[in-house]
Amino acid sequence: MSSSNPGSPSATATSSSSASSFSSKAHSCIQALSSILSTVPSSVSSSSSLLHDPTVSSQISTLLRDPDSGSGDNNLCRWLYDTFHSPDPELKLVVLRFVPIVAGIYLSRIALRKSLAGFEAILLALYAHETTARDGQPISVNVPDLTQPSIYHEAKSSVKTQATELNLAVISPTLEPHGTVRSSRRARIVGVALELYYSKISQMPVSSKLEFCEFCDIWATGIQNKPSSSSSSKQKTILLPWELLQPSLRILGHCLLGAHKSKKLYEAASMATKSLYERSLHDIDAKAILATSSLLRLEKMALDPKLNVDHTEIDMSLAL
């Protein structure tokens, strides 16, 4: 590492440009990580390479999956926590990249009564970040009323007397500050972490989204398929309240219908959606049934060549 990190902390501290201060932050972050992981390739020298390096992320993923991970004195949790508090937005992305696995393992282990303070610290940090960023305010959208003209349409019968009636839809309710994870607020705290993840999802590597699909499937079915062996182990079913399900379905929508080109991700998202559909039938959750069943139909339509004719194709005639 020493060759790729010539600037000592004191030398970089004198630099006034925030870019170089970010890069020194990234360096110290990578250095701290190299004491936790067995190897950090020398090519990993910036926050962006940290985000996208497959060997680093697979080592971190493996450590997070360790049965003893997630406790309060866990080095890796500490590192993720510290890294998230760095001012460099790219380093924050590195932490967000592991939200699926942290949230996934955390929720799967609740019933085991183990210390999960390390995971909780990370999730609370994300929650606090979002609470501050939004000043605790809810996020809502207006469902437009087509009797009023919009930039995309003209209203034919303009009823002037009728006041614009907008349906206000709350996407994410008010956030109260939380210093600890109270169990009744757990789903909300994890849900907010997933909302934050979704807001940066276009910058997340495919491997991270694949992990999300994997855990979504486990949450829905309680079944964990171990890739190494043919056996699958049944875990305890996890409650999927709306505050957890809603952001999860938004992420799945992206994985299933987004503009990425990973076939593996489409397949994983499709499997997770099927599992969530079945789960929504088990829970007889009307909104979840509507959302998951429409996703499944959309996936089917996206794969049907008859429905995907290219209308921009050139006319086949050779006449001028």
Add this chain to the structure above:
Amino acid sequence: MADDETPSQTQESSTAREFSANGTSMSTTDVEAKLDKGNIEEAESSLRERLSLNSEEARTLLGRLEYQRGNVEAALRHLNPNSSSVSSSNYSSSLENNCANLDSQSQQAARLVLEGVYLKVKSLQKRKLNFVFIGFVEAAQDCTNILDAVGRIFPQGIPDAQVESKLQEMISKAVELLPELLKQAGKYQEAMAAYRRVLLNPWNLDNDCCGRIQKAFAVFLLHSGLEAGPPSLGAQADGAYVPKNNLEEAILLLLVLMRKIHHGDIQWDPSVLDHLMYRLSLCSQTPVLSNQLEELKPGVFHRTERWNLLALCCSGVGQHKAAMNLLRESLHINERPNDLTALLLAAKICSEDSQLAAEGVGYAQRAVDNAKGVDEHLKGVGLRMLGLCLGKQAKVSSSDFERSRLQNEALKCLDSALSFEQDNPDIIFELGAHYAEQRNLNAALRFAKKYIDITGGSVMKGWRLLALILSAQQRFTEAEVVTDAALDETGKWEQGPLLRLKAKLKVSQSRPMEAIETYCYLLALVQAQRKSSGPMKIDSQVQI
């Protein structure tokens, strides 16, 4: 999905192709033979002679031929000389001068040039589908050049009916292709801007083409995961509604598309409704979805399917009575009486209302009977619903004998439901509650504790049940400990029911002063809530 396009399925077959221009036509066979031997100049000159073409026109035809034969590289070689000219200023200004009077001859000349560029764009796109996609950027740039040129020719937008149909067709294609190319090039922010550029300017697109672009944009806004900010239109908006974020924009576009479907302007496209269904149910706006379903022309959906979807929409916002009315229609013996989703939903709604419980028993029983084959996994849910409906029915039964018979049956059903779904927290809770009602407090206690374990204490009703069971066993001190633990795990706005329970436990232990203290705290909480609650605090009203 454009991303999934397979490499060009260009017709390789050598079935008789014909060139035609200026009222003459000729077979392509000779020209193809010349091209195959690499005699490009000969091929060009024979075309020029036979069809009286200039060299530009001849090259356009050769490019098209090669494109059709799947030889995109060769097509690009024919096209390169004239396509670069569209972006060079001298050519485009002559193009614009040419078109200023909009007569058909000059329009045709303009079309030829633009078509050449468009062919190049498609060739680049095809080439990159076959290999890597750096060329998408170049293709997108050329496509932008086409639109820029069209924009200069028609600065006020394309006038209706004054444009030659072939030129219009080419423009429409370029308009539709540009955002797709930008997406393929990975330039998502530019794609957003391109979508808005093509949708908010008059290109004289037909309904179908405009509909396709609107849908593609809505899908992109919904699923790309990017937030590009609202469209900024300034004066253009002119009092019209401008969506303030990408989600609003996507929903607006989908609703506009639905309206076009209702008016018959575009064909029915199930994916529009499904995108809307997905997004509106995620923001709990299922009544908006109901309106759309109600407006659909008959025949689009089978009526039972529509009733069931409408019932889900109603149930999604707690309109259970309306949902039940719809489900009764769809589960009628002459309709689809064995639809599992409808049966389960009906049973669930009935299980929450003692007046409907007896009716619910019928639906639940039918669900159990029909949970076969691929639906076998729903047997446990059916049994659970049967147990819940029987239990609810027991509460309004006329005799003690009847009540205890129903309660026993309910417990039996819940027990067998649990054998299908061990560890299902809902069934565990319901077993606890039913045992408690039957005064089988030891069994009730076992299930209540298991529920707390399995949910990690995250659900308040579990704590309440446990405290109530302990208090029924006269174990008041323990009940209080449980209540305090529950208070620790609960946010303050949800503490109301627990505080009331705690106060009652104090009364039961003859400690009225402590009970008063607890009630005072509860009152203070209610007042604090009243002060701080804005209209948005829907989710966090103090529950008393």
